[in-house]
Amino acid sequence: MDWKRTREPADAWHMTDDLHVEHGKGDPFAAAIRATRMSMIITDPRQQDNPIVFANDAFLRLTGYERQEVIGRNCRFLQGPKTDKEAIGQLRKAIEEVADVSVDILNYRKDGSTFWNALYISPVSNDRGELLFYFASQLDVSDRKRSERRITADKERFEKAVQDRTRELEAALEAQTTLLHEVDHRVKNNLQMISSLILMQRRTITDEAARQSLTTTLERIEALSTVHRRLYQSKDVSRFDVSDFARDLISDLVTASGRTHINSRLDLEPVIIPAEKATPVALIVNELVTNALKHAFKEHPDGATAGHIGVRMSQPDGHLNIEVSDDGVGMAGTVAETSFGMRLIKSLARQLHAEVEWDDAAPGTRVVISIPNEPQHRGNAS
DSSP states (O other): OOTTOSSOHHHHHHHHTTHHHHSSTTOHHHHHHHHOSSEEEEEOTTSTTOOEEEEOHHHHHHHOOOHHHHTTSOGGGGOOTTSOHHHHHHHHHHHHTTOOEEEEEEEEOTTSOEEEEEEEEEEEEOTTOOEEEEEEEEOBOHHHHHHHHHHHHHHHHHHHHHHHHHHHHHHHHHHHHHHHHHHHHHHHHHHHHHHHHHHHHHHTOOOHHHHHHHHHHHHHHHHHHHHHHHHHHOSOTTEEEHHHHHHHHHHHHHHHHTOTTEEEEEEEOOOEEEGGGHHHHHHHHHHHHHHHHHHSOOBOTTSOBOEEEEEEEEOSTTEEEEEEEEOSSOGGGSOOTTSHHHHHHHHHHHHTTOEEEEEEOSSSEEEEEEEEOOOOOTTTTO
C-alpha cells in the first residue's frame, strides 16, 4: 500500500491515529493490517521515545501481551538479557538514519519465553518528506533458527571429528616418519660400520686384484650410505630427490678417485622418485660414474689425468633419463660385457623396468638410462 496515495495525507494519517481504538473501522488499509496473520505494528517517531501507536491481533498473539500493555511503549520491551547487542545496534542505527532495516533478533514474550523474530522496519514519510511513522512486521522464525543451530552444531561436530582424525593421522604419520628416519639412520650407521670393516680388511690384503675388488665394493656401500643419509634428513620419507643425491655422490667419487684433472659437468633437473627406487638408481649412477673415472681416461706421464665427465638428468614424457658421458678413450676402453659392474647395471635396470643405451660419443662414451617415473609436480621438486 502506498501511504502517499491518498486524497489528503494529513487526513489519512489522522485516521491512523485512531487505529488502536477502533482498529481502523471504515479504513480498508487499516482493516487489512488488522486481519492479516502477519504480526505488524506502527510506531510514531514524532512522539517521545517513538512509541507503538498500533498493534494488530497477530502481534498480540505472537508476544502474549494485551493491546493496552503495548500501546504507548517503545518496542524495546521485547528485548531481554540474551538479545544480541549487535542486532540492537543495527536497529538503533536504522532508526537514526531513517532507513529500512531487516534483522533476525531474539525477543521475549510476556511469559518470558523467547522467539526468534525476523523483523523488518521501514520509515513512512508524506509527500513533503516528513517522517510520520515506522511500519514494522514480525515473523516467528524460531523453527528456522533451531534448524540452523542444528546444522551449525552438526557442522562443528563434523569439523571437530575431521580435525581430531587429521591430528591422529598426522601423529601416526609423524611417528612413522620418525621410525623410518631412525631405520635409515641405523642403516646408514651399519653401512658405515661395514665400510670400516672392509677398509680394515683391505689393508691386510696384498693381492692387488682382491684389494681393487674390495675398493669397488666399498664405493658401492658408500653410495648406499649416502642414500640413507639423505632419506634420514628428508621431511618426506616416501620420496627421494635423485638430482641432489647425484651432486653429492659425483663430488665424492671424483674427490675419492684423486684425479683432480677430471672435471664434472652437471646438468641436473630437480627430479623426485619414490623412495623404493632410490637404492637401485643410486647404484646405477655410482656404477656409471665410477666406470668412467676408472676406464675412460689414460694417465699422463706425470700421473695426472685430463678429461670431462658429464651427468645429465631430466624427465621428459614421464621417464627419468640419466645420461653419463665422457670424452675419454671411447667404447674400447669401457668395461667388458661380462664384468660384474655391467651385470649389476643390467640387473638394476630390469628391476626398474628401465632401458639402457650405450653409444660411442666420438670421443668418449655416452650411456643413457631411461626409467619410468611418475609425472613431476611443481611442489615435488622443491
